[in-house]
Amino acid sequence: xxxxxxxxxxxxxxxxxxxxxxxxxxxxxxxxxxxxxxxxxxxxxxxxxxxxxxxxxxxxxxxxxxxxxxxxxxxxxxxxxxxxxxxxxxxxxxxxxxxxxxxxxxxxxxxxxxxxxxxxxxxxxxxxxxxxxxxxxxxxxxxxxxxxxxxxxxxxxxxxxxxxxxxxxxxxxxxxxxxxxxxxxxxxxxxxxxxxxxxxxxxxxxxxxxxxxxxxxxxxxxxxxxxxxxxxxxxxxxxxxxxxx
Numbered sequence: 001x002x003x004x005x006x007x008x009x010x011x012x013x014x015x016x017x018x019x020x021x022x023x024x025x026x027x028x029x030x031x032x033x034x035x036x037x038x039x040x041x042x043x044x045x046x047x048x049x050x051x052x053x054x055x056x057x058x059x060x061x062x063x064x065x066x067x068x069x070x071x072x073x074x075x076x077x078x079x080x081x082x083x084x085x086x087x088x089x090x091x092x093x094x095x096x097x098x099x100x101x102x103x104x105x106x107x108x109x110x111x112x113x114x115x116x117x118x119x120x121x122x123x124x125x126x127x128x129x130x131x132x133x134x135x136x137x138x139x140x141x142x143x144x145x146x147x148x149x150x151x152x153x154x155x156x157x158x159x160x161x162x163x164x165x166x167x168x169x170x171x172x173x174x175x176x177x178x179x180x181x182x183x184x185x186x187x188x189x190x191x192x193x194x195x196x197x198x199x200x201x202x203x204x205x206x207x208x209x210x211x212x213x214x215x216x217x218x219x220x221x222x223x224x225x226x227x228x229x230x231x232x233x234x235x236x237x238x239x240x241x242x243x244x245x
Contacts (some may be wrong), residue, residue: 014200015118020227021203022112025185026072027225028210031218032182033174035064039080043088048164050090057081058098058150065106066113067190074103091160097153105149108142110135112199131196178217185209 029035038060046053061081065073081095107114111121111134124134154161185206192202214221 012119014198015115017200018112018118018203019115021200021207022069023071024207024225024227025189025203025210026068026076027227028207028214029068029182029186030076031214031221031224032178032210034179034182034186035060035077035080037174037179037183039084043084048166050163050165051161053084053088053090053165054094054098054161057084057095058102058153061099061102062106062146063190065102066109067193068186069112070103070107070114073099073106088165090163090165091157094153094157094160097157098150101149101153102146105145106142108138108145110138110193112193112203118199135194175217178213181213182210 039057042056042060043053046056061073061077064077078096078099081099082092085092085095108117111117111131117134117138121131121134124130189202189206193199211222211225214225
């Protein structure tokens with residue numbers, strides 16, 4: 001029995017490790033102010049045009065979904081979009097829809113964008129394909145899904161996306177060193193995922209770097225880092241049963 005389970009554990013465990021590590025990475029990036037600063041920078045550079053602000057925010061949502069997974073976009077970026085909308089006095093619905101819908105339809109391109117993708121990569125490997133084959137196969141459907149989603153939101157929310165806003169939201173104060181380390185780490189892991197490095201290894205390395213930076217610069221925030229232990233355990237059980245079936 002243990003020998004029969006070994007291939008299942010070898011395939012499912014790295015995905016669970018990735019889930020834990022990438023969530024910790026995203027949580028610390030949020031605490032460091034990466035998403036907050038990015039969103040505020042967009043509001044300042046959108047020339048007070050609601051449509052341009054929404055498009056730049058949508059680009060951030062797409063990037064977060066592809067690189068940091070759909071959970072990051074849905075859980076961490078949604079409050080940022082709503083806060084920016086509130087502070088600028090514009091309708092929040094386009095931003096809420098963007099984060100929630102892109103979190104789903106934008107999670108096809110890279111294996112790390114969605115846990116289901118990581119399991120699919122193992123099937124690709126069973127067929128003699130590799131990481132690059134997955135990306136090439138998913139590229140057109142992924143781009144199509146993202147474009148169709150954004151066009152649909154633009155049409156449905158066209159009235160809310162008209163006009164301008166007068167207020168530039170103030171940026172919240174953040175530890176500059178921690179912010180820079182977190183931002184550089186988030187920017188670095190995207191290309192590392194894209195070139196096909198082991199997602200679990202990359203995410204563990206990023207989480208380790210950010211945990212060390214947080215312990216150095218703001219140890220009091222460690223208690224606010226919430227690792228998804230329950231979700232990871234449930235994923236291990238369900239994925240293991242599916243792979244063993």
